[in-house]
Amino acid sequence: MNILISSCLLGEYVRYDGNANKCEDVLFQKILNENNIFSFCPEVEGGLSTPREPAEIKNNKVLTKTNKDFTKEFTKGAEKALNLCIKNNITIVLLKAKSPSCGNNMIYNGNFEKILIKGSGICASLLKENKIKVFNENELKELNECINA
Numbered sequence: 001m002n003i004l005i006s007s008c009l010l011g012e013y014v015r016y017d018g019n020a021n022k023c024e025d026v027l028f029q030k031i032l033n034e035n036n037i038f039s040f041c042p043e044v045e046g047g048l049s050t051p052r053e054p055a056e057i058k059n060n061k062v063l064t065k066t067n068k069d070f071t072k073e074f075t076k077g078a079e080k081a082l083n084l085c086i087k088n089n090i091t092i093v094l095l096k097a098k099s100p101s102c103g104n105n106m107i108y109n110g111n112f113e114k115i116l117i118k119g120s121g122i123c124a125s126l127l128k129e130n131k132i133k134v135f136n137e138n139e140l141k142e143l144n145e146c147i148n149a
Protein backbone atom coordinates (compact mmCIF):
# COMPACT_ATOMS: atom_id res chain seq x y z
CA MET A 1 0.00 0.00 0.00
CA ASN A 2 1.15 3.57 -0.66
CA ILE A 3 1.56 5.52 2.58
CA LEU A 4 2.74 9.08 3.14
CA ILE A 5 4.88 9.57 6.27
CA SER A 6 6.25 12.75 7.88
CA SER A 7 9.89 12.99 6.79
CA CYS A 8 11.11 13.73 10.33
CA LEU A 9 9.73 10.38 11.57
CA LEU A 10 11.84 8.70 8.91
CA GLY A 11 14.95 10.36 10.33
CA GLU A 12 15.28 13.30 7.96
CA TYR A 13 16.62 16.48 9.53
CA VAL A 14 13.72 18.70 8.53
CA ARG A 15 12.36 19.83 11.90
CA TYR A 16 12.20 23.56 12.63
CA ASP A 17 15.29 23.21 14.83
CA GLY A 18 17.23 21.19 12.26
CA ASN A 19 16.71 17.87 14.05
CA ALA A 20 14.72 14.74 13.20
CA ASN A 21 12.16 12.70 15.16
CA LYS A 22 13.24 9.27 13.95
CA CYS A 23 10.74 6.65 15.05
CA GLU A 24 12.49 3.52 16.37
CA ASP A 25 9.37 1.45 17.11
CA VAL A 26 9.48 -2.14 15.84
CA LEU A 27 5.97 -1.79 14.38
CA PHE A 28 7.06 1.35 12.52
CA GLN A 29 9.87 -0.66 10.92
CA LYS A 30 7.44 -3.41 9.94
CA ILE A 31 5.13 -0.84 8.32
CA LEU A 32 8.10 0.57 6.38
CA ASN A 33 9.13 -2.88 5.21
CA GLU A 34 5.67 -3.91 4.04
CA ASN A 35 4.51 -0.74 2.27
CA ASN A 36 5.52 1.78 -0.37
CA ILE A 37 6.54 4.88 1.59
CA PHE A 38 6.33 8.51 0.41
CA SER A 39 8.41 10.77 2.67
CA PHE A 40 6.97 14.27 2.92
CA CYS A 41 7.56 17.39 5.02
CA PRO A 42 4.83 19.97 4.39
CA GLU A 43 6.79 22.87 5.87
CA VAL A 44 9.83 22.27 3.69
CA GLU A 45 7.62 21.58 0.65
CA GLY A 46 5.81 24.83 1.37
CA GLY A 47 9.07 26.70 0.86
CA LEU A 48 10.41 27.16 4.40
CA SER A 49 14.06 26.59 5.18
CA THR A 50 15.56 24.39 7.89
CA PRO A 51 16.16 25.48 10.57
CA ARG A 52 13.26 27.92 10.79
CA GLU A 53 11.45 29.73 13.56
CA PRO A 54 8.95 27.57 15.44
CA ALA A 55 5.35 28.46 14.64
CA GLU A 56 1.94 27.84 16.18
CA ILE A 57 -1.62 28.26 14.95
CA LYS A 58 -3.64 31.16 16.31
CA ASN A 59 -6.93 32.50 14.94
CA ASN A 60 -6.51 30.39 11.78
CA LYS A 61 -3.08 31.86 11.07
CA VAL A 62 0.34 30.26 11.45
CA LEU A 63 2.56 32.71 13.30
CA THR A 64 6.06 32.55 14.75
CA LYS A 65 7.00 33.91 18.15
CA THR A 66 8.28 37.07 16.43
CA ASN A 67 4.98 37.33 14.56
CA LYS A 68 6.14 36.22 11.11
CA ASP A 69 3.19 34.89 9.16
CA PHE A 70 3.90 31.40 7.74
CA THR A 71 0.27 30.70 6.81
CA LYS A 72 0.94 30.83 3.07
CA GLU A 73 3.86 28.38 3.24
CA PHE A 74 2.02 25.96 5.53
CA THR A 75 -1.02 26.04 3.26
CA LYS A 76 1.08 25.45 0.15
CA GLY A 77 2.77 22.46 1.83
CA ALA A 78 -0.60 21.02 2.83
CA GLU A 79 -1.96 21.39 -0.71
CA LYS A 80 1.11 19.68 -2.12
CA ALA A 81 0.62 16.80 0.34
CA LEU A 82 -3.01 16.44 -0.75
CA ASN A 83 -2.05 16.49 -4.43
CA LEU A 84 0.60 13.83 -3.82
CA CYS A 85 -1.96 11.66 -2.05
CA ILE A 86 -4.54 12.04 -4.82
CA LYS A 87 -1.98 11.35 -7.56
CA ASN A 88 -0.67 8.23 -5.85
CA ASN A 89 -3.91 6.90 -4.44
CA ILE A 90 -2.74 7.39 -0.86
CA THR A 91 -5.63 7.07 1.59
CA ILE A 92 -3.67 6.51 4.81
CA VAL A 93 -0.92 8.75 6.20
CA LEU A 94 1.29 8.76 9.29
CA LEU A 95 2.08 12.27 10.53
CA LYS A 96 4.11 13.55 13.48
CA ALA A 97 1.97 14.32 16.55
CA LYS A 98 1.54 17.86 17.92
CA SER A 99 3.10 19.69 14.93
CA PRO A 100 1.32 22.81 13.60
CA SER A 101 1.44 21.11 10.18
CA CYS A 102 1.27 17.41 10.94
CA GLY A 103 -0.49 17.06 14.32
CA ASN A 104 -3.68 15.03 13.89
CA ASN A 105 -5.56 15.61 17.14
CA MET A 106 -3.60 17.90 19.48
CA ILE A 107 -1.65 21.09 18.75
CA TYR A 108 -0.13 23.87 20.84
CA ASN A 109 -2.44 26.70 21.84
CA GLY A 110 -0.79 29.44 19.77
CA ASN A 111 0.83 31.31 22.64
CA PHE A 112 4.15 29.39 22.83
CA GLU A 113 3.28 28.20 26.33
CA LYS A 114 3.80 24.46 25.65
CA ILE A 115 0.08 23.96 26.30
CA LEU A 116 -1.70 21.46 24.07
CA ILE A 117 -5.28 21.86 22.93
CA LYS A 118 -7.58 19.77 20.76
CA GLY A 119 -7.05 20.51 17.09
CA SER A 120 -5.11 19.57 13.97
CA GLY A 121 -2.21 21.05 12.05
CA ILE A 122 -2.75 22.66 8.67
CA CYS A 123 -1.69 19.64 6.62
CA ALA A 124 -3.43 17.06 8.82
CA SER A 125 -6.67 19.10 8.66
CA LEU A 126 -6.66 19.36 4.88
CA LEU A 127 -6.00 15.64 4.45
CA LYS A 128 -8.74 14.72 6.93
CA GLU A 129 -11.20 17.05 5.17
CA ASN A 130 -10.46 15.06 2.03
CA LYS A 131 -11.26 11.71 3.69
CA ILE A 132 -7.65 10.64 4.12
CA LYS A 133 -7.04 8.70 7.35
CA VAL A 134 -4.40 10.42 9.48
CA PHE A 135 -2.49 8.60 12.25
CA ASN A 136 0.39 9.75 14.43
CA GLU A 137 3.42 7.86 15.77
CA ASN A 138 1.55 6.98 18.97
CA GLU A 139 -1.15 5.23 16.95
CA LEU A 140 0.96 2.66 15.09
CA LYS A 141 -1.21 -0.27 16.19
CA GLU A 142 -4.34 1.45 14.81
CA LEU A 143 -2.45 2.40 11.65
CA ASN A 144 -1.30 -1.18 11.11
CA GLU A 145 -4.84 -2.49 11.61
CA CYS A 146 -6.16 0.05 9.11
CA ILE A 147 -3.52 -0.96 6.54
CA ASN A 148 -4.44 -4.61 6.94
CA ALA A 149 -8.22 -4.16 7.13
Ligand code: SF4
Binding pocket: 006, 007, 008, 009, 014, 015, 016, 040, 041, 042, 043, 044, 096, 099, 101, 102
Ligand atom coordinates in the same frame (compact mmCIF):
# COMPACT_ATOMS: atom_id res chain seq x y z
S1 SF4 B 1 6.25 19.69 9.15
FE1 SF4 B 1 5.75 17.60 9.71
S2 SF4 B 1 7.29 16.40 8.58
FE2 SF4 B 1 8.04 18.49 8.62
S3 SF4 B 1 9.35 18.53 10.40
FE3 SF4 B 1 7.33 19.26 11.07
S4 SF4 B 1 6.34 17.42 11.85
FE4 SF4 B 1 8.08 16.74 10.63
